[in-house]
Amino acid sequence: MDFKVLGPVSAEVDGRAVPLDGSKQRTVLAALLLAYGRSLTDERLVALLWGWERMATRTSRLYTYVSRLRTRIGPGLKLERIGRGYRMDIGDAVFDWDVFRRLAEAGRADLLAGRYAGAERRLAEALALWRGPALRDVTPYLADVEAPGLEEARISAQENHADAALALGRHVDVVTALTGLAAQYPVRERIRGQLMVALYRCGRQAEALAVYEEGRRVLAEELGIDPSPALRALHQQILRGVLPPPRAPERHGVTLSSPDARGLFRGGGVGHGLVPAMLPAGAGDFTGRVAETADVLAALHGRQDVLVTGAPGIGKSAFAVRVARQCRADFPHGLLYADLRAPDGTPRDPVEALGWFLRALGAADDELPATLDERAHLYRTLTAGRRTLVVLDNAADDAQVRPLLPGGDGSRTLVTGVRSTLASLEGTRLVRLGPMDADEARRLLAAVVGEERVAAEPEATARVVEACDGLPLALRVAGSRLAACQQWRIARLADRLAPEGRRLDELRFGSLDVRGRLRAALDPLDEATRRDCGVLAAVGPVPLTPPGTAELLGISFDEAEELLESLVNARILEARGVDGEVWLRYRFTPLMRLAIRGGATARAGGADTPPSRLPAGRSADALPKGRGSAAGVSFVQPARQLERAGVRIVCLPSVHQVFDVSRQ
Numbered sequence: 001m002d003f004k005v006l007g008p009v010s011a012e013v014d015g016r017a018v019p020l021d022g023s024k025q026r027t028v029l030a031a032l033l034l035a036y037g038r039s040l041t042d043e044r045l046v047a048l049l050w051g052w053e054r055m056a057t058r059t060s061r062l063y064t065y066v067s068r069l070r071t072r073i074g075p076g077l078k079l080e081r082i083g084r085g086y087r088m089d090i091g092d093a094v095f096d097w098d099v100f101r102r103l104a105e106a107g108r109a110d111l112l113a114g115r116y117a118g119a120e121r122r123l124a125e126a127l128a129l130w131r132g133p134a135l136r137d138v139t140p141y142l143a144d145v146e147a148p149g150l151e152e153a154r155i156s157a158q159e160n161h162a163d164a165a166l167a168l169g170r171h172v173d174v175v176t177a178l179t180g181l182a183a184q185y186p187v188r189e190r191i192r193g194q195l196m197v198a199l200y201r202c203g204r205q206a207e208a209l210a211v212y213e214e215g216r217r218v219l220a221e222e223l224g225i226d227p228s229p230a231l232r233a234l235h236q237q238i239l240r241g242v243l244p245p246p247r248a249p250e251r252h253g254v255t256l257s258s259p260d261a262r263g264l265f266r267g268g269g270v271g272h273g274l275v276p277a278m279l280p281a282g283a284g285d286f287t288g289r290v291a292e293t294a295d296v297l298a299a300l301h302g303r304q305d306v307l308v309t310g311a312p313g314i315g316k317s318a319f320a321v322r323v324a325r326q327c328r329a330d331f332p333h334g335l336l337y338a339d340l341r342a343p344d345g346t347p348r349d350p351v352e353a354l355g356w357f358l359r360a361l362g363a364a365d366d367e368l369p370a371t372l373d374e375r376a377h378l379y380r381t382l383t384a385g386r387r388t389l390v391v392l393d394n395a396a397d398d399a400q401v402r403p404l405l406p407g408g409d410g411s412r413t414l415v416t417g418v419r420s421t422l423a424s425l426e427g428t429r430l431v432r433l434g435p436m437d438a439d440e441a442r443r444l445l446a447a448v449v450g451e452e453r454v455a456a457e458p459e460a461t462a463r464v465v466e467a468c469d470g471l472p473l474a475l476r477v478a479g480s481r482l483a484a485c486q487q488w489r490i491a492r493l494a495d496r497l498a499p500e501g502r503r504l505d506e507l508r509f510g511s512l513d514v515r516g517r518l519r520a521a522l523d524p525l526d527e528a529t530r531r532d533c534g535v536l537a538a539v540g541p542v543p544l545t546p547p548g549t550a551e552l553l554g555i556s557f558d559e560a561e562e563l564l565e566s567l568v569n570a571r572i573l574e575a576r577g578v579d580g581e582v583w584l585r586y587r588f589t590p591l592m593r594l595a596i597r598g599g600a601t602a603r604a605g606g607a608d609t610p611p612s613r614l615p616a617g618r619s620a621d622a623l624p625k626g627r628g629s630a631a632g633v634s635f636v637q638p639a640r641q642l643e644r645a646g647v648r649i650v651c652l653p654s655v656h657q658v659f660d661v662s663r664q
Contacts, residue, residue: 001076001093005030006100006150007131007427009138011073018072021065022565024049027138028065032079032088033095034146041085048142097134097150100126104157111160116167123161130154132304132429155185158302162194169246171201176330180301182211183294186218189231200238201246208238276334276360279321279391286322287447288440289315292431296323296414299429300389301330305405305413307425310433311571311589313473313517316416317393319433324391324414331412333386336360338404341394345520350403354379357390357404372403380407387411396524398425418521418571435470435589438462444472448479453490463494467503469590473514480509504594518595521572532563533572536588537596543576543585572596 002012009026011018020026031040031048042059049062066086070079078089103126110119134150135143158181165174178195185191192215199208212227212235219225227235237243292308299306300323308316317339324335338353354375355368361382369375383390383406395401395417402425405413415425436444442465446454454461468474482493496506507514522530532553536544539552550560564586567573572592576585588596 004096006096008136025065027142039082039085039087096129100129116164120164131427171198176301180298184298278337279335287444300412305428307428308416308431312521313471314433315472320416331387331389333388335389337391339393347396376403384408441465444475445479449482457490460491460494467497474507477507477509477512515595537593545583
């Protein structure tokens with residue numbers, strides 16, 4: 001058995017992934033793993049699942065999660081009831097947190113003993129176990145308790161690894177990683193001092209002194225203190241140019257300026273020093289995303305690949321191109337880019353993308369291997385020993401991405417995609433892009449339209465921003481329309497966007513179409529799920545819960561919860577936190593609800609949809625009626641049952657109430 005918490009919580013038995021149902025079952029598993037054989041009471045587990053308030057009704061759900069966990073992992077797991085709690089013994093199973101701690105402690109011991117090569121090797125192995133933030137998909141209650149301790153252990157290991165590398169004279173190799181860490185943890189003086197040493201030994205004395213001055217300012221402004229005596233002493237050594245040399249002989253590695261693949265092909269870019277630069281043009285008026293940009297840059301500098309995910313139209317592609325351009329200096333051997341979505345919206349074959357990459361790296365057309373595996377092997381050979389950034393845009397799933405991951409440790413990959421299942425890529429930092437806040441949205445609109453025009457109509461601008469719901473694509477369409485129609489006042493567009501029925505018609509300009517982009521999120525779903533999604537969107541802008549969805553659709557609670565989570569994973573729904581009782585609350589964003597509702601109406605009334613009829617001898621008036629309070633709406637009968645009976649449901653979104661049941 002193999003258990004992992006340093007990233008997404010997962011379990012494997014004989015190499016087979018164990019299916020875990022949502023964040024709560026992963027929370028139960030992670031909590032018992034981190035208890036190290038101690039018994040956890042029902043009250044403690046319930047608090048880690050739902051918080052401390054109103055706990056009395058939660059115990060039965062806890063029993064369900066524990067029972068499912070025991071069944072799915074199988075007899076190799078010793079999970080037993082102890083009094084009023086549970087205890088788990090994993091025996092000889094591999095637990096990545098245990099492995100990390102052993103390697104990190106051994107590396108620290110080697111460092112203290114002056115065995116720098118061994119320390120660097122063990123600490124690098126320990127850090128390679130991390131696949132992103134620890135406990136990434138558990139409840140916030142467990143994450144708040146356990147994640148800070150795990151993250152502190154990780155940072156300490158990174159600091160120890162940097163010390164070992166600096167002692168070996170590998171200052172060039174650690175500059176980028178330390179730059180990212182210093183930006184992420186600005187008040188950790190040890191990291192700042194290590195960065196100063198690395199820069200100084202790279203011949204960048206002025207930059208080393210600037211790092212000290214920045215740290216002094218941050219400490220004064222945020223904590224009201226001066227740098228420590230050790231950091232001040234280091235500053236004086238660098239200022240006078242008397243910093244001691246590395247403590248161990250330099251260990252040479254691959255010479256990045258002379259890739260192993262040089263000369264492999266007859267006349268391509270590798271043999272002639274051509275550096276690939278495949279990024280598309282970036283948006284000159286790109287706005288916002290400051291925190292997310294810092295997060296991605298820190299991960300890339302820290303030797304992590306990055307997955308950028310978010311709803312359709314949220315600006316993932318523009319963001320990835322922007323970040324890639326900002327860090328091009330860190331990847332001297334080129335920037336590779338591939339859009340993994342074909343023009344017709346289908347996933348692109350990775351064989352085609354590998355052909356682009358191999359040509360950019362110097363392969364002639366007649367030297368390209370035919371099969372996917374052969375191209376992937378050659379691609380990894382050409383990128384080994386290089387520092388290249390690979391941007392994989394609009395990825396559909398991890399199977400499409402894996403053949404495109406470069407070889408060697410120097411290259412990094414930046415992936416964008418809608419579906420959160422891409423997070424299964426090992427060692428990847430997940431960065432989610434959400435809607436822009438009102439200030440960011442206004443600045444983006446002003447960047448497209450012009451600041452003077454926006455400032456002249458603040459109230460109308462606020463109405464446009466609100467109608468666009470923080471979606472960068474919608475804001476760009478609105479701005480482009482205003483820029484093209486200089487005679488329009490912003491108030492005119494605000495008035496045209498106000499009616500829900502025509503809003504998406506207005507948010508279309510040239511090749512930009514908000515409705516089409518949002519509806520594309522439904523394409524990977526099966527027909528039944530798309531139909532259920534349309535029913536939920538027709539209910540109106542009300543919160544959805546698993547019990548209410550189950551009653552509305554005439555399905556079981558587990559089916560409803562699975563449906564809602566699948567729509568969250570597809571970025572069609574948002575999970576909005578726990579309500580006053582137990583259940584997560586879900587919602588469509590306003591534009592997504594309008595797009596899905598309009599698409600469902602079009603399909604229901606289109607010529608391709610055969611007319612459905614009530615069974616012979618039945619009338620709409622004879623159907624039984626009831627209420628579903630859990631969903632917060634009224635309805636005639638669970639929608640899926642009515643659909644099976646051949647009944648069409650028509651909803652009035654303005655009052656969120658089913659008001660008519662009639663024959664088609």
